[in-house]
Amino acid sequence: MAIRLERQETVPPLGLIAAPLLALLFTLVVGAVMFVLLGHDPLRAFTIYFIEPLTDPWTLQELVVKACPLLLIGIGLSFCYRANRWNIGAEGQYVVGALFGSWLALATHGTDAGPWVLPAMLVLACIGGALWGLIPAFLRVRFGCSEILTSLMLVYVAQLGLDYLVRGPWKDPAGFNFPQSVTFDAVAVVPLLMEEGRMHAGILIALVAVAAATFVLGRTLIGYSIELGGSAPRAAAFAGFDERRVTYGVFAVSGALAGLAGIIEVAGPIGQMQPSISPGYGFTAIIAAMLGRLHPVGVLVASFVLALTYIGGEAAQISMRMPFDVTRVFQGTLLISILAADVLVRYRIRRVEGASHA
Amino acid sequence: MSDSAAGASAKPSALLEAVELTKRFGALVANDHVSLAIRAGETHALLGENGAGKSTLVKMMCGLLQPDSGELLYDDAPIMFPDPATSRAKGVGVVFQHFALFDALTVVENVALGLAGHEPLSALAERIRDCTVRYGLAVEPYRRVGELSVGERQRVEIVRCLLGDPRVLILDEPTSVLTPDESENLFRTVDLLTDEGRAVLFISHKLDEVRRLCHRATVLRGGKFIAEVDPKVETSSSLARLMVGAEVPRTPREVTHELGTPRLLIKDLNLVGDGSRGSALHDINLEIRAGEIVGIAGVAGNGQTALFEALSGERPASDPESIVIDTVPAGGLGPTQRRALKAGFVPEERLGHAAAPDMRLSDNVLLTTHGDGEIVRAGVVRHSVLNARFAEIVKRFDVRFGGKDPKARRLSGGNLQKFVIGREVLREPVLLVVDQPTWGVDAAAAGFIRTTLRQKAAEGCAILVISQDLDELLEFTDRIAVMCEGHLTAPVPVGETSREAIGLAMGGSQGGDAGTGGAHGH
Numbered sequence: 001m002a003i004r005l006e007r008q009e010t011v012p013p014l015g016l017i018a019a020p021l022l023a024l025l026f027t028l029v030v031g032a033v034m035f036v037l038l039g040h041d042p043l044r045a046f047t048i049y050f051i052e053p054l055t056d057p058w059t060l061q062e063l064v065v066k067a068c069p070l071l072l073i074g075i076g077l078s079f080c081y082r083a084n085r086w087n088i089g090a091e092g093q094y095v096v097g098a099l100f101g102s103w104l105a106l107a108t109h110g111t112d113a114g115p116w117v118l119p120a121m122l123v124l125a126c127i128g129g130a131l132w133g134l135i136p137a138f139l140r141v142r143f144g145c146s147e148i149l150t151s152l153m154l155v156y157v158a159q160l161g162l163d164y165l166v167r168g169p170w171k172d173p174a175g176f177n178f179p180q181s182v183t184f185d186a187v188a189v190v191p192l193l194m195e196e197g198r199m200h201a202g203i204l205i206a207l208v209a210v211a212a213a214t215f216v217l218g219r220t221l222i223g224y225s226i227e228l229g230g231s232a233p234r235a236a237a238f239a240g241f242d243e244r245r246v247t248y249g250v251f252a253v254s255g256a257l258a259g260l261a262g263i264i265e266v267a268g269p270i271g272q273m274q275p276s277i278s279p280g281y282g283f284t285a286i287i288a289a290m291l292g293r294l295h296p297v298g299v300l301v302a303s304f305v306l307a308l309t310y311i312g313g314e315a316a317q318i319s320m321r322m323p324f325d326v327t328r329v330f331q332g333t334l335l336i337s338i339l340a341a342d343v344l345v346r347y348r349i350r351r352v353e354g355a356s357h358a
Numbered sequence: 359m360s361d362s363a364a365g366a367s368a369k370p371s372a373l374l375e376a377v378e379l380t381k382r383f384g385a386l387v388a389n390d391h392v393s394l395a396i397r398a399g400e401t402h403a404l405l406g407e408n409g410a411g412k413s414t415l416v417k418m419m420c421g422l423l424q425p426d427s428g429e430l431l432y433d434d435a436p437i438m439f440p441d442p443a444t445s446r447a448k449g450v451g452v453v454f455q456h457f458a459l460f461d462a463l464t465v466v467e468n469v470a471l472g473l474a475g476h477e478p479l480s481a482l483a484e485r486i487r488d489c490t491v492r493y494g495l496a497v498e499p500y501r502r503v504g505e506l507s508v509g510e511r512q513r514v515e516i517v518r519c520l521l522g523d524p525r526v527l528i529l530d531e532p533t534s535v536l537t538p539d540e541s542e543n544l545f546r547t548v549d550l551l552t553d554e555g556r557a558v559l560f561i562s563h564k565l566d567e568v569r570r571l572c573h574r575a576t577v578l579r580g581g582k583f584i585a586e587v588d589p590k591v592e593t594s595s596s597l598a599r600l601m602v603g604a605e606v607p608r609t610p611r612e613v614t615h616e617l618g619t620p621r622l623l624i625k626d627l628n629l630v631g632d633g634s635r636g637s638a639l640h641d642i643n644l645e646i647r648a649g650e651i652v653g654i655a656g657v658a659g660n661g662q663t664a665l666f667e668a669l670s671g672e673r674p675a676s677d678p679e680s681i682v683i684d685t686v687p688a689g690g691l692g693p694t695q696r697r698a699l700k701a702g703f704v705p706e707e708r709l710g711h712a713a714a715p716d717m718r719l720s721d722n723v724l725l726t727t728h729g730d731g732e733i734v735r736a737g738v739v740r741h742s743v744l745n746a747r748f749a750e751i752v753k754r755f756d757v758r759f760g761g762k763d764p765k766a767r768r769l770s771g772g773n774l775q776k777f778v779i780g781r782e783v784l785r786e787p788v789l790l791v792v793d794q795p796t797w798g799v800d801a802a803a804a805g806f807i808r809t810t811l812r813q814k815a816a817e818g819c820a821i822l823v824i825s826q827d828l829d830e831l832l833e834f835t836d837r838i839a840v841m842c843e844g845h846l847t848a849p850v851p852v853g854e855t856s857r858e859a860i861g862l863a864m865g866g867s868q869g870g871d872a873g874t875g876g877a878h879g880h
C-alpha cells in the first residue's frame with residue numbers, strides 16, 4: 001500500500017484561513033506535550049508564554065520591538081516567495097544592512113554631524129542589504145544556482161564579517177576589550193516613541209512598509225508580474241515580463257527591507273554594534289511570511305504572534321528556567337505545521353493499494 | 359498472439375461490456391448510465407465532443423476509475439478492475455493520448471520497464487521485432503525514444519500493449535498526432551488486430567476515419583449514451599449531428615474582400631535549437647497581408663512551437679529585419695513591444711502558457727493587455743477597467759464557468775480557449791498568430807472560434823493559424839504552408855492543393871509536387 005497526494009480541484013476559501021489557525025493549535029498541543037515531558041505544568045507554562053506578556057505595558061512595548069524586525073523582513077520575503085524565489089538568507093542581509101548603516105554612525109561618531117545621519121544610515125542599510133541579496137539573485141540568473149543554498153550560506157559569511165569588525169577595527173578603544181563598538185551618538189539613534197520603555201519609531205517605518213507593500217503587490221503591474229512569474233513562469237514570459245528582472249527585483253526589495261530591519265535594531269534597542277545583533281529574526285521572519293500567507297497585513301499579524309513566542313520564551317527562561325531553545329522548538333513546530341496544513345488543504349490523501357505500477 | 363484471441367473471432371457476443379455505468383464528480387455527472395459493448399473481431403468507435411464523457415468511460419473500463427454504479431462484463435461475466443494492472447493482466451490494453459515513455463531510454467528498455475518479469479533485453483528485443491513485423495509497426499528496439507517521431511512513439515506504446523497479448527485494445531485519439539500516411543499504417547495494423555479476433559475501441563473525433571475504419575460506433579453527448587450506429591451507413595454530418603445535438607455551423611468562407619498591405623513579413627528567419635527547449639528554424643519565409651488567413655500544417659514537434667515563440671517575441675531573433683510587423687522590424691523586440699504594434703498571440707498550451715492556471719480569470723486578462731495603456735496607467739492596475747474588459751470578453755465570447763471569477767484551471771478547455779481568443783480579439787489586433795485554435799475544443803466552440811477569426815480577417819486583420827488539424831486548415835484558411843523539421847514550404851492557395859499533397863509535405867517529402875509548392879523556403 002502506498003500513500004498518494006492528489007491535488008484538490010477546488011480549495012475551500014475557508015480552509016485557507018483555517019489552515020494557519022489549525023497550525024497554531026497543533027503547535028500548542030505539541031508544546032503542551034513538550035512541557036509535560038520537561039516536567040512543567042503546561043497550563044502555567046502557557047500562561048507565562050502567551051498570556052502574561054499581554055498583561056504588562058512594558059512587555060507590550062517589547063512585543064512591538066520584537067515584531068518590528070520580523071515585520072520588515074517578512075514583508076520583503078513575501079515579495080520573494082510570491083515570485084517563487086526562496087530567499088532563506090534574510091538573516092545575512094539583515095547583518096550586512098546593519099554593517100552598512102553602522103559604518104556611518106561610527107564614522108560620524110564624536111563629530112557634530114546633524115540630524116541627517118540617521119536617515120542616511122537607513123538608506124545605506126537598504127543598499128547594503130539589497131546588495132547582499134542580489135548576490136544569490138545573480139548566481140541564480142547567471143549560473144542557475146539554487147538561491148536557497150547560496151542565500152543561506154551567505155548568512156554565515158555576513159555573520160563572520162560582523163564578528164571580525166566588532167572584534168577588530170570597530171572595537172571601542174575605551175571598552176575594556178569587550179567586542180563591541182562605541183555607543184551611537186544621539187543623531188544616529190532611532191528615537192523612542194514613549195518616555196518609558198523601548199518602543200521606537202522603527203515600527204512606524206514598518207507600518208509604512210505594510211501599506212506600501214499592500215499597494216505594490218495588490219494594485220500595480222509590478223506586483224502582478226511578481227505573482228505571475230511565481231505562479232506560471234512560462235505565461236509570465238509570454239506576457240512579456242523578464243524573469244531575470246523579477247528575480248533581481250524581489251531579492252533587492254527583500255534584501256533592502258532586511259537591511260533596514262538590521263540597522264533599526266542596531267540603532268534602536270541595541271544602540272551599538274556587537275557580535276550578536278539578532279536572535280534569528282531573519283529565519284523567524286520566514287515563518288512570519290508563511291503564516292501571514294505572503295500578504296503584508298497577514299505578515300503584520302503573524303509578526304506579533306511570533307514576537308510573543310520570543311517574549312514568552314524570555315519570561316519562561318527567567319521564571320521557569322526553561323532553555324531558550326524551547327522558543328526555537330515552538331517556532332519550528334509552527335512552521336512545519338503551517339506547511340503541513342497547507343498541503344492538507346490543497347491536496348487530498350489517497351491510499352493506493354498495490355505498490356508502484358508504471 | 360495467443361490462440362485464445364484467435365479462437366474468439368467467431369463469437370458474436372460482447373467481449374467487454376459496460377452496462378449502465380455512472381460516474382459522478384461532485385455535482386457533475388460525467389457518465390450517466392452509459393452502456394457500450396465491444397465485440398471480438400470488431401473495431402468499435404467511441405464518438406463524442408470534448409467533455410462528453412469518453413475519457414471517463416475509458417478510465418472505468420480499464421480500472422483507472424471506479425464506477426459509482428453499473429457493472430462491467432468480461433466474457434459475459436461481471437468483473438471488477440480495481441486498477442489498470444488488473445485489467446492489463448485480464449487482457450485489456452490501453453494506448454493513451456499522452457505517452458508514458460522515457461526519452462533517455464531505448465525502446466526495449468522502455469518496454470521492459472512496464473513488464474513484471476526479468477526477461478533478458480535481447481530476448482525482449484526479439485519479441486518486439488516479431489511483433490513489429492507481424493503488425494507492420496516499424497520500430498527499431500534499440501533506438502532511443504528521444505530520437506523517435508511522435509508516430510514512432512505511438513507505435514512503441516502499441517507494441518508495448520500487444521506484448522501483453524490483449525484481447526481488447528483501447529486507442530485514445532490515436533490519429534491526432536499522426537500524418538495522413540502514418541494514420542493509414544495505423545489503420546492497417548488495426549485491421550490485422552481485428553482479423554485475429556481482437557477487439558479494438560477506437561476513440562476519435564475525426565468522423566471520416568471512423569466511417570472508414572469502424573464497424574460500430576457509440577456516440578456520447580453530455581455524459582449520456584446517445585446512440586449506437588453503423589458508421590458505414592451514416593454520413594459525416596449525421597454523425598456530427600448526433601455528437602453535437604444540433605446542426606454544426608459551417609464556417610462562412612469570405613474571400614470577397616480585398617487583401618491589404620502586408621502585416622507580417624518573415625524573411626530568412628533562422629533560430630538555433632537549444633536542445634532542452636525548442637527546436638531549430640531554418641530560413642523561414644512568409645508574408646501575410648491584411649485580410650487573409652494563412653495556415654501552417656505539420657505534424658507536432660516539427661518547429662511549430664519555435665516559430666510561435668519567435669513570432670510572439672519569447673525567443674527573439676538575432677536579425678531584427680527577419681520579422682517585420684506592420685512595416686516595423688520586430689525581430690529583436692520582446693512580447694510587450696510586439697503587442698504594442700497591435701499584434702496578438704494565442705499559444706497552443708492554454709494552461710501555463712496562455713493563462714496562469716492558479717490565477718483568477720480577471721487577472722489573466724491582464725496577461726496580454728497590460729501594455730495597451732488602458733487597463734494599466736502609470737504602473738497601477740485600474741481594476742474597474744480590468745473588470746469591465748473581463749465582463750466584455752465573457753459576454754461577447756460566451757465564456758461559461760461557475761462562480762464569479764474562478765481560477766483559469768477550473769474552466770473547461772473550450773471555454774478557456776474562447777476566453778483566450780476573446781482576450782486577443784478585443785485588443786483589436788492587426789495581426790493575430792494562433793497556435794492550435796481549436797485543440798481539444800468541442801465542435802460548437804470550435805465553429806465559433808473559426809467564425810470569429812474569419813470575421814476578424816474580413817475586418818482587415820492578418821491571421822496566421824498553426825494547426826495539426828488539416829481539415830480545419832482546409833476549411834477556413836486561404837493559403838496553407840507546411841512545416842517539417844524546421845523548414846516551411848511556400849504557402850499555396852487552398853483551392854490549388856490537396857490533402858495528399860499536403861500530407862506528403864508533412865511527412866517531409868520534397869517530391870516537388872506542385873500542390874504544396876514543393877521546395878522549402880529559400
